[in-house]
Amino acid sequence: MKMLLLGGTRFLGRHLARQALDAGHEVTLLHRGRSASGLFPDAEHRIADRDRDGEFAAALASGGWDAVIDTSAYLPRQVQAAAAALAGRVGQYQLVSSISVYASFDTAIVDEDTALQTLPDPTAQLVDGASYGGLKALCEAAAHEGFEDGCLVSRPGLLVGPFDPTGRFTWWLQRFQRAATDDADGSPVLAPGDPGAAVQFIDARDAAAWMLHQAEAGHRGVYNLSGPESPLTMGAFLETVRQALAPAARLLWVDEAFLLEQGVAPWSDLPLWLPAAQGGAHRVDITRALDTGLHCRPLAQTLRDTTAWADAAGAVGARPAVPGGPPRPPVGLAPAREAALQAAWLKR
């Protein structure tokens, strides 16, 4: 197959490019040449900034592709520009959207028909935490309009694994590594909220494999895309990480009300943790993806590979801005703050 990746050099796209090349596909990558250099010499690289319409259209002026996977669209105008530039020259267009498109996670089941966010200002151009989901919903609408029935939309949950630039999942691995060294005196690891609360994430390599399969199969439609295949709880997740990285460490479960009262920010101060009211974001229905070939590798493998990558790369809780958005602070509680929270919890 001839495949075009709009992106392809950072995280999810990087795994997509690797897998597509390994499968023998002819791969073209469009990017600005900033995120990585020298990657994928076997692919064709078209260097352009998709925020500069003329430059983007010129870079795509020639060629045709069986499938396009767009990992780098955050604004509807970027999708419209892709549709205009590629008109009549692509088979399938896949937009990588997000479960953040959903208006609410209050409902018992969040499936692909759940209502989407709407933005007060649909012409917004700033991508930040408040606008990200609504803008992705508008990207989806632009994709359906621009590519009509040639369109597939995936809505990933939290993507994890090697090359993750967000540092979220990785923070927990590094927290337990620290417990195995610095906290050898027996200080516990703060475990947030309800150990029985559901938690969902997907190894970006499994997400990439599913996307590639959809390109090969020519499927259409809208799909939630997360894992694992069988429900996982926060307790089981932290216990698995503990056993893998710091078997002597203890967990100190601290309840949600206390953490919120202390100003601990869900998701960013303690990655993956969401208060019960938003817990539906970890209970998204992935039946449709499973029915179309999603396979999630064992958690132990993701832990092993992500730890090896982070150790080699020296990756820490980096939290790069969404393209076009403002800078954001690093993820994860600082050690001193976590120690203070633990002390306050035990003293209450």
Ligand SMILES: NC(=O)c1ccc[n+]([C@@H]2O[C@H](COP(=O)([O-])OP(=O)(O)OC[C@H]3O[C@@H](n4cnc5c(N)ncnc54)[C@H](OP(=O)(O)O)[C@@H]3O)[C@@H](O)[C@H]2O)c1
């Ligand atoms: N991380 C998560 O947990 C999560 C969850 C749900 C959904 N998602 C979605 O999944 C996708 C993940 O993307 P990724 O970063 O992993 O993909 P990626 O394809 O590996 O990296 C982003 C690519 O886009 C290129 N790019 C960025 N801005 C560009 C521009 N203005 N013009 C041209 N190229 C540009 C970057 O290269 P250059 O910098 O060199 O241009 C890079 O190749 C995003 O759409 C995100 O919304 C992520």
